[in-house]
Amino acid sequence: MKLKVIICFLAFIFFNCKQKPENLFLQQDQIQITQPRLEATNQLIDSIAYLTASLKLEGTKIYYTTNGESPSENSNLYTSPIKVINPGTYKFKAYHPDWKESDIVEKVFYKKGIPIDSIIWHSNASDRYKGVGSLTLNNNKKGTVDFKDTQWLGFDTIAHASLQLKIESFVKSLTIGYLSDPSSWIFPPEHITVKTSVDGNNFKKLSINLQSIDGISAPSLKHVDIPIGEPIKYVQVEVKNVSSIPDWHEGKGNKAWLFMDEWVLNY
Structure with a gap:
């Protein structure tokens, strides 16, 4: 009787361990990555400001727009700090092949x-x-x-x-x-x-x-x-x-x- 209980217990552990990677993969696909972090030298422009976007997650790509529309993977790809001369709204979204894309984050620039x-x-x-x-x-x-x-x-x-x-x-x-x-x-x-x-x-x-x-x-x-x-x-x-x-x-x-x-x- 004790041997049967032990065998059943080991089979239960083996079955659940075997299924775990698949469950984790399904969950990973639904987890949303965080928004990019935005930093600007100034938001009230009288000459030039610089805008930096960052996200410390390998494999992530950040896209942005300057026309008020929501960013997509067809928008501008962020690669380096952006030189801002005119007032306007910059919207950013991060994408990763294994995770759900981030929410939109934006930075508004005003004329001084x-x-x-x-x-x-x-x-x-x-x-x-x-x-x-x-x-x-x-x-x-x-x-x-x-x-x-x-x-x-x-x-x-x-x-x-x-x-x-x-x-x-x-x-x-x-x-x-x-x-x-x-x-x-x-x-x-x-x-x-x-x-x-x-x-x-x-x-x-x-x-x-x-x-x-x-x-x-x-x-x-x-x-x-x-x-x-x-x-x-x-x-x-x-x-x-x-x-x-x-x-x-x-x-x-x-x-x-x-x-x-x-x-x-x-x-």
């Missing part, structure tokens, strides 16, 4: 804007997320998807500030950069009001509502452009956060966070 002479804050960022000081939103440095990056200003209330240019200048638009990371309770702005003036007394008002999100998504860098299209010297900006996290979220009913990194006055 008109220098802001001064920023007066009428509301305060959180002590936990106060960036590098009052000029965080005008230091020509973008934040990463990590909300702990010191380039982010974090608010749990309305963000309100007054900007002044050194001289009256034609401004095409105002770009406001922000972070979307709903799993960390960080949501896009809900409402933005911009007031512009030449003399500091008579202001023209523009208000926009932003589309709300309806589910959890990966952390991403976003921006919104507010058209101005005239000479100005003074700007008042009020950015309202989501006052209450929606019902589909685990934090429903609580205040949402608003994270911003750069305000760019485009010419």
